[in-house]
Amino acid sequence: MPHSNQPGRSVASRLFEVLFALRTGRSRLTLADLTRETGLPHATVRRLALELVEAGALDRSPDGGFTVGIRLWQLGTLAPLSVPLRTVALPFMDDLHAALRQHVQLAILEGTSAVLVERLSSGHAVDVASQPGGQLPLHSSGVGKVLLAHAAPDLTDQIIAAGLTPHTQHTTTEPTWLRAELAECRETGVAYVHGETSLGVDSVATRVLNAEGEVVAALSVVVSAGTVDLRTVRPTVIACGLAVSRSLGWRPSAGTRQAGPLARAAGPSSRSRSSD
Amino acid sequence: MPHSNQPGRSVASRLFEVLFALRTGRSRLTLADLTRETGLPHATVRRLALELVEAGALDRSPDGGFTVGIRLWQLGTLAPLSVPLRTVALPFMDDLHAALRQHVQLAILEGTSAVLVERLSSGHAVDVASQPGGQLPLHSSGVGKVLLAHAAPDLTDQIIAAGLTPHTQHTTTEPTWLRAELAECRETGVAYVHGETSLGVDSVATRVLNAEGEVVAALSVVVSAGTVDLRTVRPTVIACGLAVSRSLGWRPSAGTRQAGPLARAAGPSSRSRSSD
């Protein structure tokens, strides 16, 4: 039986199975790697991979390794997140970075993860593994919590159903607790993380709104635990988030739909549920 | 005849015809746009585009526009030019930017164009249209000339055969003249451009070498004509290019294959190949 693939699968799906076998940390794969990764017959993988090379989507080094091609990278730069979001946010992130001398991150929601879009790091700050293009968990990162809090409610159900993987002993694994955190975040517009992603790393995150008052991104400052008082960082982060939102066309009045309570959150006083 | 496409074309090729219809400045296309752009029957384009959306390669806005998807952007960030080239070059480009307060560009060769990989701009400097991911002509830009000079000789023939499109009245359109410039550049490692890409914009470009002594990129400073003495900029650019090359593992001794003459070019005076 020389055609025993399960029917219903399109060429395109197979093609992208090969393409997306390249992931963070696995950005250079051999033909055998691709075969293992996809589970497809090696003859098929070979044919598809060579077609991808011919199209310029992949590059092949003389030693046989496949990597993402320059043309595909170029195509990626056309993604709408480059403009206006990144362009608009970058100067403000620069300011935030200059003021605090700590990591500053910008992330958006994609499927069931937060995707890191932009990042400014300080040499002397804690090292975080993530790079632009990398993924962060929705339930245990600052930006993740902000994005999850403002996403469709059933996404939270999905995330909880999928299991709240504990990355450290501080990761929130209790569904009720997480839901409470998210509700709090919806109220204040801010999310805190204390060593939930990795030990000794804290972060404060806030939301970024567009002209329609929708949460389009999350902005966070990541600090080494204990070095900085998060209560100091909080208003700075909030102000920066508001500044970016404003530049995207958001106005406090226009934003009543989702962003109403943020006004209260902006003041550090009211009910400072601190961190210590 | 319900199957009148010219045979020999693969699905993959059609798929990428649709994908690469998205170009700089045309990063958001409707179905009709894609159909016009590719010349394929609209039923085919529709099917392919929807498959691309399902795979996450494209995003479709509610109003029907197709844009590059986030997953494709993520995939692009895995391209080998991000690491090590960009990562290594960025700090040095920062220094160059800090020292000169002018545009600093990093580009690589891709096909018959130079592709802008990284760019630092100063608000008060001349405005150049190009963005990371954008293309620059090989015959009329600084980085282009550097890359062309060190590429396979038949690429020059190709470029000349394709016609030296004049972008301004200063663009080199005479093949012999261009070849002379390229020879000069091979000798000195530096290329100058005086208003060839756009009027009033000058640039100085130099090469970046890897551990094997191959030219892997070009580095340039772009200035408004007349504001800066290019003779001042030249040694700074050269030193920066050498610094990046060193960080990539290149050593003057090891680089004799292609990089021999650079030593002379490095010193403003004939042969003080200064590193001190």
Add this chain to the structure above:
DNA sequence: CGGGTATGTTCATTGAACGAACATCGCCGT
């Protein structure tokens, strides 16, 4: 030299891709 792994090549089979034709919707000018 035999076993293992990575890569490359062949070819009969067939189902997925194809696209002409048809259908629908909204828009604009008359």
Add this chain to the structure above:
DNA sequence: ACGGCGATGTTCGTTCAATGAACATACCCG
């Protein structure tokens, strides 16, 4: 109201490109 027009969406018989098991080669290691 009507008809022309462009954009989008849907159908379906035809057929050729995609498929993958089998074979072939090359290399490494014990």
